[in-house]
Amino acid sequence: MTRDEMMAAVKAEMPERRWTHTLGVMATSVVLAERFGGDPERAERAAILHDVAKYWPTARMETIIREQHLPEELLHYDKELWHAPVGAFVAQRDYGVDDPEILDAIRYHTSGREGMTRMDKIVCLADYMEPGREFPGVAHIRELAEHSLEQALIAGFDSTISYLLQQGKRIFPLTVAARNDLILRLR
Ligand code: DGI
Ligand code: FE
Ligand code: FE
Ligand code: FE
Numbered sequence: 001m002t003r004d005e006m007m008a009a010v011k012a013e014m015p016e017r018r019w020t021h022t023l024g025v026m027a028t029s030v031v032l033a034e035r036f037g038g039d040p041e042r043a044e045r046a047a048i049l050h051d052v053a054k055y056w057p058t059a060r061m062e063t064i065i066r067e068q069h070l071p072e073e074l075l076h077y078d079k080e081l082w083h084a085p086v087g088a089f090v091a092q093r094d095y096g097v098d099d100p101e102i103l104d105a106i107r108y109h110t111s112g113r114e115g116m117t118r119m120d121k122i123v124c125l126a127d128y129m130e131p132g133r134e135f136p137g138v139a140h141i142r143e144l145a146e147h148s149l150e151q152a153l154i155a156g157f158d159s160t161i162s163y164l165l166q167q168g169k170r171i172f173p174l175t176v177a178a179r180n181d182l183i184l185r186l187r
Pocket of ligand 3: 110
């Protein structure tokens with residue numbers, strides 16, 4: 001599938017404001033890949049598809065999680081987490097993506113994971129800091145991202161974890177593992 005075909009198909013899956021967010025994640029992923037020695041074209045592909053399943057009905061995502069043997073543990077955490085692994089499955093099945101790094105960047109763009117690849121980090125951070133994002137601390141994340149992919153991403157996870165704590169929500173273990181691992185490797 002060409003880049004334009006993929007963009008048109010993804011756009012049709014979501015409301016206008018989510019498509020605008022996707023365009024922001026695409027542009028930011030390219031900038032970050034150029035800044036930090038990643039592959040801009042492949043990072044952009046992952047960005048196009050990263051939220052492809054965001055507006056799927058919960059039941060449809062749950063069915064895929066069960067049928068495709070995605071981690072069922074997800075079902076015991078916030079539904080907001082589900083669209084990422086489901087999106088990776090959809091990218092492969094419906095969009096013909098077979099590049100494992102692109103699929104992983106989609107799969108882990110929400111939770112993060114231990115041992116994040118450069119592409120995982122780029123897409124996850126771009127998702128936090130694309131120009132349309134507004135949340136407390138986003139300006140600081142953008143500043144850190146001028147120099148360090150890892151420090152900016154840690155600040156992103158910190159803000160998500162703080163938010164989840166504040167809301168009294170469960171924290172998916174991969175997010176804690178991702179943050180711990182990034183901090184360990186910084187030393
Ligand atoms: O899909 P987006 O809105 O662009 O962003 P995303 O895929 O990063 O989803 C973020 C949402 O997921 C945010 O509202 C917080 C929520 N969430 C719930 N539990 C967790 C979580 N995010 C992480 N990283 N870890 C969690 O345990
Ligand atoms: Fe997302
Ligand atoms: Fe994210
Ligand atoms: Fe997103």
